[in-house]
Amino acid sequence: MGVITDVADYLRASVPKEFLGVCMAVIVLLQISRIASKFFFFSEQRKPATAPESSCKDLNKSGIWTPVDFKTPTPERYPNWDVNKTKPLPYRPFKHNYHVTMGIRNMNWDDWIELDNEFLKYHKRKCERLAERREKLVITAPDAYDAAIELLEEFREWLPARYPTLFKRTNVGIDNLVTGESFNIVERPLKDNVDPMEIAAKLVQDDLAIMMPGEDGQYYLKAACILLAGFWRLADKFGMPLSEIHTSGDVPQFKEKLQMSMERFFVRMRVDRPVVRNNYFLQTDDDLGWSTAIGPEDNNDIGWDAAEQAHDITKVHFRSERQSLRRLPKSGGIVFTIRTYFVPITEIAKEPYVPGRLADGIRAWSDDVARYKGRRKFDNIVIDYLNEQHRKQLEAGLSLEEEPSQYPF
Ligand SMILES: *[C@@H]1O[C@H](CO)[C@@H](O)[C@H](O)[C@H]1NC(C)=O
Numbered sequence: 001m002g003v004i005t006d007v008a009d010y011l012r013a014s015v016p017k018e019f020l021g022v023c024m025a026v027i028v029l030l031q032i033s034r035i036a037s038k039f040f041f042f043s044e045q046r047k048p049a050t051a052p053e054s055s056c057k058d059l060n061k062s063g064i065w066t067p068v069d070f071k072t073p074t075p076e077r078y079p080n081w082d083v084n085k086t087k088p089l090p091y092r093p094f095k096h097n098y099h100v101t102m103g104i105r106n107m108n109w110d111d112w113i114e115l116d117n118e119f120l121k122y123h124k125r126k127c128e129r130l131a132e133r134r135e136k137l138v139i140t141a142p143d144a145y146d147a148a149i150e151l152l153e154e155f156r157e158w159l160p161a162r163y164p165t166l167f168k169r170t171n172v173g174i175d176n177l178v179t180g181e182s183f184n185i186v187e188r189p190l191k192d193n194v195d196p197m198e199i200a201a202k203l204v205q206d207d208l209a210i211m212m213p214g215e216d217g218q219y220y221l222k223a224a225c226i227l228l229a230g231f232w233r234l235a236d237k238f239g240m241p242l243s244e245i246h247t248s249g250d251v252p253q254f255k256e257k258l259q260m261s262m263e264r265f266f267v268r269m270r271v272d273r274p275v276v277r278n279n280y281f282l283q284t285d286d287d288l289g290w291s292t293a294i295g296p297e298d299n300n301d302i303g304w305d306a307a308e309q310a311h312d313i314t315k316v317h318f319r320s321e322r323q324s325l326r327r328l329p330k331s332g333g334i335v336f337t338i339r340t341y342f343v344p345i346t347e348i349a350k351e352p353y354v355p356g357r358l359a360d361g362i363r364a365w366s367d368d369v370a371r372y373k374g375r376r377k378f379d380n381i382v383i384d385y386l387n388e389q390h391r392k393q394l395e396a397g398l399s400l401e402e403e404p405s406q407y408p409f
Helices: 007-014 017-040 053-060 119-137 142-162 196-203 242-248 254-268 354-363 367-372 379-395
Strands: 138-140 167-169 173-176 182-184 207-213 219-225 275-283 317-327 334-344
Touching: 119 138, 119 196, 138 142, 138 196, 142 167, 142 173, 142 196, 142 207, 142 219, 173 196, 182 196, 196 207, 196 219, 219 242, 242 254, 354 379
Parallel strands: none
Antiparallel strands: 138 219, 167 173, 173 182, 207 219, 207 334, 275 317, 317 334
16 A cells, blocks of 8 residues: 555556546536536535525435445554553654645555544643634534534444543443543434534544535535634635635645546545545644634634744744545545644654755745745744754764655655
């Protein structure tokens, strides 16, 4: 199972040629219907949970997904997992160069959800965030409710098998043995009318979203609990199709390099082929939940333009997301898990080769990527700092010839 950096290669490798031809035809038809849909019912499709009755009904009977008979493989128990001792995985997904790509790799089912000794810290921060502003952070549209419940049902089986010292499956749901929480996922309504995505998000360190297929072949953000995203707000994206989520966020080179393959990927995604990808950002403050440097969370114009020039290297954090995607067999929803790893840059710069490689990576950002990632607000201190740490590593005997060519993702 090699690293797949190009979705086209992935698709070529995984499906026979004749099938590709049929798929291309289907995609052309879908694109046509998508364009048509923009004219006829685009505005209705986009409306969030409060959409009028009629549009919800339209989506409910969309019938574009036929449930498939698939059971998520039961994972192996995580070896020696300990809520106090298991360290976060050291994802350092940067290279000496930088290219905009989907960068997806196949995912082993055992790796779906990664938990570590920061679970309690993340859980606490999540609960604080929910208490502060729940209505802005979690929502499930009526037509995605079944998918959100389906996700809970999946977690109820998968989590206790993978982390039996943290979770226990019960007759009615799942218990967290460390926090003492007990969740009933079968009663209706759920206790206190809680949103099922909130329960799901309390069980893991990830943020969670479900993209639902619409009649037009596009995938819409219909259910989510986004608590630790740092730079984006659920309320800005809820109800949007995949493409608009990216264009509204000014994702660099999205239209040119990503849109076609990404949309195609979603349409074709199989229930038994989960994938994973990693990205990275720098943040000039130390809040895991929301990057206050780009503006208060409720401001209209948040963004790097609003940020002050960074001046304190100890505040700069390396923020890396590990995203997984899988399709739910019953509802057809695509579950998107977004696990943020958050480390002070002064910590990761101690690791061999990391400061040199990260400095090169940041310098290699094209202008649009640099604007998107806010480079001008921190390069004044970050590049000098990383160069200095790199020089110290070389002085201490680090051999550039021996730098591994495969970096740990
Ligand atoms: C983890 O640490 C806490 C506090 O230090 C302790 O109360 C708890 O028993 C520990 N849990 C395990 C599984 O070692």
